[in-house]
Amino acid sequence: MKQRNAIKNDLFAADHHRQKIDRLGDPLAEIEKHINFAALAAEVDRVAPRPVSPQGGRPPFPTETMVRILVLKRLYNLSDEQMEYQLLDRMSYQRFCGLGQAVNIPDRTTIWTFENRIGEAGGQALFDGVSAQLLKQGYIARGGQIIDATLVPAPKQHNSRAEKELLEQGATPVGWKPAKRRQKDQDATWTKKHGKSYFGYKLSVNVDNKYKLIRKFKTDTASTHDSQHFDNVFNTGNTSRDVYADRGYPSEAREAQLARDGFRNRIQRKGHANKPLSECQQQRNRRIAKVRARVEHVFAVIDQMGGKLVRTIGQARANFALTMMATCYNLKRLVFLRKAGIVAF
Incomplete structure (x- = not known):
């Protein structure tokens, strides 16, 4: 034996x-x-x-x-x-x-x-x-920019109806002692996505199509609509003029602005009940989706890093946590690019 x-x-x-x-x-x-x-x-x-x-x-x-x-x-x-x-x-x-x-x-x-x-x-x-160190190593934004947002859950608050009404008015319930107030997140908000409720914050990002690095980002509460952060994360430094985004971002004013500034509009069209998309528009959306989906890879990696969530209380701490989330994603992505032999040129 x-x-x-x-x-x-x-x-x-x-x-x-x-x-x-x-x-x-x-x-x-x-x-x-x-x-x-x-x-x-x-x-x-x-x-x-x-x-x-x-x-x-x-x-x-x-x-x-x-x-x-x-x-x-x-x-x-x-x-x-x-x-x-x-x-x-x-x-x-x-x-x-x-x-x-x-x-x-x-x-x-x-x-x-x-x-x-x-x-x-x-x-x-x-x-x-x-x-700045990524740029020094040659990883400049290439291939067009992809703009999207993801929800970041926070610890859910269990408040009574009366407490909720007071909080909506900007007041603090009388029975809340200082220790309890510190554990209550009065900044995070509720929103719904695909019929499911979420409580927390939102991270909007601009990712370049070539290297899938986060170039700009913006943090906010969950109830803020994705499209409101478009201008905050828009990047004029990409070597390509293509701008990709999903159906949540199109507007006539935005399309006109992109055209005036010389950018190619790659934002998916959105149909309406009385005006569905034509077959040509649907084909255009499918073509865009193949590129736009690359930003979902970014959110998936962040999820693998321990989950898209914050344990903190309040907007300021959430902003810090989300900033570190974006920073560490770029560090992890840099290691992948180096090991895969994807060298900047």
Whole structure:
């Protein structure tokens, strides 16, 4: 009878494990290879300077370390508590954050405090910094732009009818203590899609057809119509003049504006009860759909990163979470493009 291999102990086991991780291919090492995190940290410090404590005390963790932690948190959809545990437990996380030999590891409070320190401005600086590095590597927007939006659920609120009426009037129920108010999201809204109700926020994106990278984005509440964000995410920097979007975006004014500015309208037509689409228009929609569907791949990857959802309360925190979502998608996409040999030209 064949015996199983006995467990071997070795003082250098940790080094052997690291070498095996490298041979298997650490996705975090691939991100680090192509992104300058020191430059990203410098941008964050520029828009959200590190506080200086006159009382001294233990120095804060480097901004670069904390930026790397935020990237891990979003890539793997972890809470602050889960992030603290994984930093203590996972060798690859420790190595990515430069904490392999560190005695003290950032805890959940440190992570939460850093997010609050940099806020929306810091999140936008990270997205812009990653975008700038993509452009330096040659990944400019090509092949036309695709505009679309996706719903991002938030924790549902269970309020009574009387409480809902007060909230709609902009008032806060008398019985809500400060602790309860902090757990109530008064910014997120309800909407319906395909007959199903959703509560939360909305992420509108502009993706280039060539590389499927998010070039611009806009965040809002779920009830805002997709078409209202068209101008916010429109990108004049694409090398192609083609503009793709689904049936939720067409309007006479928009079509006229695109024509005046020299863009090719690839927005799908929308039929009406008294005026259905002709066969020619339906064929046009099908042709457009083949290209427009590429933006759904973007949303699918975001979903694979842990789900299109936010655990936070309020618009400001949701904006930060969605900004990190878009930023980390671009990081993940860059690694894919590099490994697939899709080099910018």
